[in-house]
Amino acid sequence: MTFDVLDPTNxxxxxxxxxxxxxxxxxxxxxxxxxxxxxxxxxxxRHLDRLLRSELGVKDVVWCPKTNYSAPxxxxxLSQMKRWDAVVTGVGD
Amino acid sequence: MTELRxxxxxxxxxxxxxxxxxxxxxxxxxxxxxxxxPTDASVRACLEWAAMEPDELVGIEPVRELAITxxxxxxxxxxxxxxxxHFPVVVTAWQAMLREEFLLHGxxxxxxxxxxxxxxxxxxxxxxxASGTFNxxxxxxxATAVIGRSIRLGLINLMDVRPGSIDRSxxxxxxxxxxxxxxxxxxxxxxxxxxxxxxxxxxxxxxxxAAMAPRQIMNEWTSDPREILETFAAEMRANQLHYxxxxxxYAIVIPKQLREQFHKAGWNKxxxxxxxxxxxxxxxxEWAQVGKTAVVRDRAEREFxxxxxxDDLLVIAAGGPAGGFGAVIxxxxxxxxxxxxxxxxxxxxxxxxxxxxxxxxx
Amino acid sequence: MTTQFVTAxxxxxxxxxxxxxxxxxxxxxxxxxxxxxxxxxxxATLDQIRRLLLTG
Numbered sequence: 001m002t003f004d005v006l007d008p009t010n011x012x013x014x015x016x017x018x019x020x021x022x023x024x025x026x027x028x029x030x031x032x033x034x035x036x037x038x039x040x041x042x043x044x045x046r047h048l049d050r051l052l053r054s055e056l057g058v059k060d061v062v063w064c065p066k067t068n069y070s071a072p073x074x075x076x077x078l079s080q081m082k083r084w085d086a087v088v089t090g091v092g093d
Numbered sequence: 094m095t096e097l098r099x100x101x102x103x104x105x106x107x108x109x110x111x112x113x114x115x116x117x118x119x120x121x122x123x124x125x126x127x128x129x130x131p132t133d134a135s136v137r138a139c140l141e142w143a144a145m146e147p148d149e150l151v152g153i154e155p156v157r158e159l160a161i162t163x164x165x166x167x168x169x170x171x172x173x174x175x176x177x178x179h180f181p182v183v184v185t186a187w188q189a190m191l192r193e194e195f196l197l198h199g200x201x202x203x204x205x206x207x208x209x210x211x212x213x214x215x216x217x218x219x220x221x222x223a224s225g226t227f228n229x230x231x232x233x234x235x236a237t238a239v240i241g242r243s244i245r246l247g248l249i250n251l252m253d254v255r256p257g258s259i260d261r262s263x264x265x266x267x268x269x270x271x272x273x274x275x276x277x278x279x280x281x282x283x284x285x286x287x288x289x290x291x292x293x294x295x296x297x298x299x300x301x302x303a304a305m306a307p308r309q310i311m312n313e314w315t316s317d318p319r320e321i322l323e324t325f326a327a328e329m330r331a332n333q334l335h336y337x338x339x340x341x342x343y344a345i346v347i348p349k350q351l352r353e354q355f356h357k358a359g360w361n362k363x364x365x366x367x368x369x370x371x372x373x374x375x376x377x378x379e380w381a382q383v384g385k386t387a388v389v390r391d392r393a394e395r396e397f398x399x400x401x402x403x404d405d406l407l408v409i410a411a412g413g414p415a416g417g418f419g420a421v422i423x424x425x426x427x428x429x430x431x432x433x434x435x436x437x438x439x440x441x442x443x444x445x446x447x448x449x450x451x452x453x454x455x
Numbered sequence: 456m457t458t459q460f461v462t463a464x465x466x467x468x469x470x471x472x473x474x475x476x477x478x479x480x481x482x483x484x485x486x487x488x489x490x491x492x493x494x495x496x497x498x499a500t501l502d503q504i505r506r507l508l509l510t511g
Binding site: 003 | 102116131160165172250251388
Binding site for chain 3: 157257
């Protein structure tokens with residue numbers, strides 16, 4: 001007995017996304033770190049913060065926590081991003 | 094009624110039932126169990142029952158901006174074994190899951206491994222034969238089994254929530270196959286859960302929440318409601334110390350034998366919630382007793398409540414008639430996700446929420 | 456990304472429309488790594504981070 005059966009998946013792919021323009025240099029720049037405030041991230045980002053300034057000439061590093069670590073960055077984070085030259089964030093545990 | 098618009102999903106031809114199974118399994122479209130072939134006729138039957146067009150937007154998953162349509166929910170519902178009469182429950186559950194406060198992407202992708210638990214209230218339970226008595230948290234009846242399963246299949250196929258893919262659950266639990274319970278309203282002295290949570294009495298409703306596995310307790314040696322609830326609260330405190338200390342929507346399931354003790358003492362769900370709110374608390378320093386000294390630090394005296402308020406407790410009347418058992422069902426992780434309760438079929442013409450503009454940088 | 460989340464990141468990149476989105480990978484887990492280990496990871500990844508921000 002033949003069955004004609006239907007695809008249960010979304011079948012649509014997302015539109016294309018582009019990479020933001022790259023910086024020409026890191027000297028004097030402001031870098032934002034978007035964190036989920038989990039304990040384990042603080043140590044890594046603390047060291048990275050220091051190294052970005054001491055080794056790569058970054059002028060300022062701004063820490064910006066998400067209000068909900070399991071949700072994407074909300075409007076309060078996105079609005080702060082306008083003041084930064086670049087963003088570092090991550091996922092881990 | 095007027096003819097539904099055509100379905101738009103791609104069709105595959107399989108020569109027999111075995112070929113159907115291998116097709117779906119090989120493409121990662123199942124939960125590992127055999128599925129019911131979703132044919133054009135069976136999918137249309139679900140949509141017609143719910144008076145939905147195939148391309149009707151049930152909602153949008155906000156993180157990945159995924160459109161969830163009636164047609165795709167119906168396909169996954171048929172696969173799970175749902176009949177048309179089960180489908181309105183499935184649709185309402187998804188509407189609730191897609192609410193921003195439920196955090197659907199977060200809870201279903203997390204290493205924490207929770208499942209989506211559904212609680213059914215109102216007349217629809219009787220119409221579909223959903224039983225809130227024997228084996229309430231296991232395989233109690235066809236309706237809750239297939240409705241619960243349709244949620245998992247929808248997550249797999251519409252949101253790529255597959256183990257090792259979007260689903261990063263370390264362990265998960267068996268509720269990820271199906272986790273749906275009907276409240277035993279007919280044999281309960283209390284208001285239905287949905288009514289406590291704001292749905293007018295007499296309407297059918299679904300409550301969804303991000304739930305860990307049930308933890309069974311027993312206390313058949315007292316008729317004092319406080320002593321019974323001390324056992325529930327102790328299990329909640331254990332969860333706070335052993336798993337997650339943060340407060341959120343805990344559920345407690347109270348079967349008939351224990352319910353009778355509360356009823357004789359004149360305790361309603363509000364009384365229960367207020368007592369548990371006071372008793373289900375731990376201090377951070379207690380972590381040292383369970384091998385977590387490293388994270389106590391200098392905050393040992395800080396108190397953590399299992400519930401943000403008494404309203405956070407979901408009291409569910411369900412279970413068989415004998416046995417002094419109860420269950421505590423902990424939330425995934427604190428209050429990052431909130432339980433959502435929606436009436437079924439009370440707002441057929443409501444528009445789903447429109448997607449917000451995602452970035453002010455655009 | 457820590458190593459255990461690489462496949463999740465690759466999938467998210469794909470479904471969001473940027474299948475080759477570049478990112479830095481560090482050892483998993485970080486939640487119980489000591490301070491020296493975290494310093495070492497930050498140092499080890501600094502050059503990759505610089506390159507990603509400057510050239511992609």
